[in-house]
């Protein structure tokens with residue numbers, strides 16, 4: 001590949017733009033978020049008559065072990081948003097890596113070396 005300063009500048013500008021996008025995302029949750037419906041087991045409860053309880057759990061692997069927590073009532077939307085942000089983050093980092101690979105494949109300072 002011939003050295004092309006403009007192509008490198010474009011790639012670096014795109015990389016900076018992507019990096020700025022990651023900063024704008026907000027909090028990131030690298031975990032599974034699952035809504036559950038369940039019956040509590042009390043015979044007279046509404047859930048025994050076709051109206052199940054609902055909750056949300058968050059699972060992740062920590063040093064090979066599964067960690068599972070129940071999301072507190074009212075925090076469900078936060079959990080979903082943070083998980084969505086994590087997915088966006090991964091997509092952005094993928095594109096960022098594309099640009100970095102592009103830059104790393106470009107010759108460095110070929111013209112300057114010739115001038116010396």
Ligand SMILES: [Zn+2]
Pocket residue numbers: 039040041042045046047048053
């Ligand atoms: Zn119940």
